[in-house]
Amino acid sequence: MTDPTGGPFGPSETEWLLDLMAVPSVSPFEGGKAELTRDAQRVFLDGALARGFTEVLHAGPPAAFLTGADVPAPVRAAVLADPEGFLAAQPSAVVRMGRPAAPEHRLIVNFHVDTVGPHIDPRIADGVLYGRGAVDDKGPGIAAAAGIAAAFAAEPWLAGTIEAQLASVPGEEGGAMGTYGTRWLVDSGLTGRLMLFAEPTGGRVMDACTAAMTPRIRVAGSDSTDDHPAGGHNATVALGFLADFLVRRLGPRAQELGAKLCVAGLRTGDAHNRVYGTGELLMNIAYQDRRQAVLLERELEDLLRQARAEFAAAHAGSALTxxxxxxxxxxxxxxxLKRGLPVLDNRDQKMEALLGAAGFPRHDGLADGSAFTCDAIWAGGPGRYVAVCGPGGLDTHGAHTPGEFLELAELARYARQIKDLVVRFGTHIATQEAER
Structure with missing residues (x-):
């Protein structure tokens, strides 16, 4: 199935998207091979150049860009282990249509080419696209490319009025938080008056994003056997207790502040006949503003000090512990593993009106808790409006699950809306210039 209206997302774009989805560009922090991100960017670039886009950038940041304390620890470790190889395998790719323009005359659509694991090969059945990246985030990116190209083909005057960039970035998934993709592009000056992140939001504009911090608790003790279970530092017992303790004690506090606490992975071992003395517990805390983050950081660290006494009291007299x-x-x-990241929270009446007229209504995601964390957090700043808006939904279309999907009709509609948005943005800029 293709666009029944003969719109911009046709058979050629469907094939381009299938080729891109066939590349298993799983984040290296989700178990993927780093070099496959580079392969995916090549598929994206070849398809974009064939449709009339011009290459603006195809590179990654220098290693020195990724040494700060606000860079997630796994990213810093990967860069330190292989500075040139890792970053060469994780490039951003930016293309444009229209004349090179100052940021105030520029519209940017951003999507990420890395995915969560495991890879799932793409397929189409009954007008529905299945596979990894269908909704998060390759499908929206290629639909946006189709819409931009269609706008400039239909309205040649746009080329002398605005610049429309399409940025395909790595490093959004796996806790990398866009630090070597979107953040570097923004820091390099690739910003625009309107910056649209093509994440799945059900076609609604969200102009606020949470950020997340990730505490890690580890046990570094001694193993033992099932014949001498009291001889080891039982990491499974310790981390299980801490997971429960923090849900009970920190969970209500996070909810009270408007943050979200997720107790995530707990790893020790899987054999039945030994005591594991090492392991780790991961948590994720999403917050709406820096005040929340600071308070929860302090309270978590204080609770971990209290946990020792509660564990000792609960296990008094137990030889096993x-x-x-x-x-x-x-x-x-x-x-x-990460903390100190910024949040996004911005408003712009004129840009909101343009988006609304193109069929993208604004939605207050902070008010109802639907706002989520993505790499748009790096894009906010004076003179630009940052909006997150794409087809499908994270929860309704199986993002990060084996059943990830998106209807081709949704991609076709998004492409048409992006085409309309580009034309409206060009008209807005032309009118603004004429009034000066």
């Missing part, structure tokens, strides 16, 4: 109680301060470790 006696060693763990005695050595708690030596074997329980805590650090942050």
């Amino acid at each position: 006696e060693r763990l109680v005695a050595d708690w301060d030596e074997v329980i470790r805590f650090d942050w």
